[in-house]
Amino acid sequence: MIDLRLVREHPDLVKASQRARGADESRVDELLAADAARREAVKRADDLRAEQKAASQAVRTASPEQRPAVLDRARALAAEVKQAEEALRGADAALREAHLRIANVVHDGVPPGGEDDAVTLRTVGEVPAHDFPVRDHLEIGEALGAIDTERGAKVSGARFYFLTGPGAMLEFALAQLAIGQAVAAGFTPVVAPALVRPEAMEGTGFLGEHDEEVYRVERDDLYLVGTSEVALAGMRSNEVLDLSAGPLRYAGWSSCFRREAGSYGKDTRGIIRVHWFDKVEMFSFCRPEDAAEEHRRLLAWEEEFLQALELPYRVVDIAAGDLGTSAARKYDIEAWFPSQGTYRELTSTSDCTTFQARRLNTRYRDADGRNQTAATLNGTLCAVARTIACLLEVHQRADGSVYVPKALRPWLGGVEALTPGMTLVAPVPAPNA
Known part of the structure; x- marks a missing residue:
């Protein structure tokens, strides 16, 4: 959630952010009204408690003649305090509800508009010029014995799949490459749970307007994550972090689940848009003043990974109306898909400023020893299924084979x-010297 002080002192700035997102700016006025009502409820409860305390003291010092009236007043005040405290609880709940309805404030310079208004910052790599009929990743994957969507649908329904043989080996290879790169960059590797409590989902901004995308296990009141960002953010909730040595970085591996609500008819073929996939996610906690630079680092690490896979791509600055609730700025990397003749999103990285950490009560100590709200950032290093799809298409050859980038060969x-028909041999670890 955003800082209430910002809303009180600069309401027009927050309203401008809401307009840029295409969101309802009247929610800012609703939040200010709820804030004022809550402060008034606090004052009334405090004033009545003070009167009640004074009345209790008066009972002890009252004369026998005064005592009945003083007792009546003390009882009346006790009832009023109870009512005031109940009103305060209601005001607290109303304030929180109004607070949660407002998305993060977008950064200056974020492009205006919606999904089609992202701005291309740079294009890297040469788009392959295939001199043969291009096949899509599913046709290639089926010929290699790497992808089986027919049996995936038989077992689990539409938008599910099996990775088999070289497809499964590609997943393991991509995971090893991604985690290895992250560890070399100073990230702590984490195998994160895919089921989380509601507090983690709400804290990271994935409930509310986005809950149609989320799978919920109602019997246990748990949610299946769409990204390990949720578990990684929740892992340090209600904690005070030591950021004296710089950002605290985690690389999370987990299975991810998305309902893809509203995507009926889109990308129904293959494994580009699916209900389940595995992913390596980078996550950073840092001081707010370091967040912009950390965002650039995450983007650079994503580019390094795609360059290792020898994939042509472009970096785009996402428009305000297409940002998620938590993001103040987001960069996507879109890789080239030959069968579609266009760039498609492969990774993204978001600066969530203090929005998530404020919800999750994640703090750090500043130079004066005072607790401050941390900033959080996330970035996808490898969404495995879509990356496999892109690799197969970009590196396909006329004879039906697929070139393996040098970075993946050791795995x-x-x-x-x-x-087609080949049997991959798993890499053998070097013997101890």
């Missing part, structure tokens, strides 16, 4: 190409 037994 695929050293092979330079995937071919």
Whole structure:
């Protein structure tokens, strides 16, 4: 949630952010009204408690003649205090509800508009010029024995799949490459739970307007995450972090689940838009003043990974109306998909400022030893299913084989190409010296 002081002191700034997002700016006035009502409820409860305390003292010093009237007044005040405290609880709840309805304040310079208004910042790599009929990733994957969507649908329904043989090996190879890069950059690797409590989902901004995308296990009141960002943020909730040495960074591996509500008819073929996939997610806690630079670092690490996979891509600055609730700025990296003749999102990275940490009560100590709200950032290093789809399409060859980027070869037994019918041998660890 955003800082209430910002809303009180600069309501027009927050309203401008709401307008840029295409959200209702009247929610800012509703929040200010709820804030004023809550402060008034606090004052009334405090005043009545003070009167009640004075009345209790008066009972002890009252004369026998005064005592009945003083007791009546004390009883009346006790009832009024009880009512005031109940009103305060209601005001607290109303304030929280109004507070949660407002998205993060977008950064200056974020492009205006919606989904189609993202601004391309740079394009990297050469789009392949295939001199043969291009096949899509599903056709290639089926020929390699790597992807089986028919049996995935038989077992689990539409938008599910099996990765088999070289497809499964590609997943393991991508995971090893991504985690290895993250660890080398100073991230702590984490295997994160895919089921979380409501507090973690709400704290990271994935409930409310986005809950149609989320799978819920109602019997246990748990949610299946759409990204390990949720578990990684929740892992340090209600804690005071030590950021004296710089940002605290985690690289989370988890399965991710998305209902894809509203995507009927979109990307129904293959494994580009699915209900379940595995992912390596970078997550950073840092001081708010360091967040912009940390955001650039996350983006650079994402680019480094795609360059290692030898994939052409472009970096886009996402428009305000297409930002998630928590993000103040987001960069997407879109890789080239030859079968579609266009760039499609492969990774993204978001600066969530103090929005999530304020909800989750995640703090750090400043130079004066005072607790301050931390900033959080996230960035996808590898969404495995979509990355496999892109690899197969970009690196396909006329003879039906698929070129293996050099960075992946150590995890695929050293092979330079995937071919139909081949059997991959897992890499053998070097013996101890």
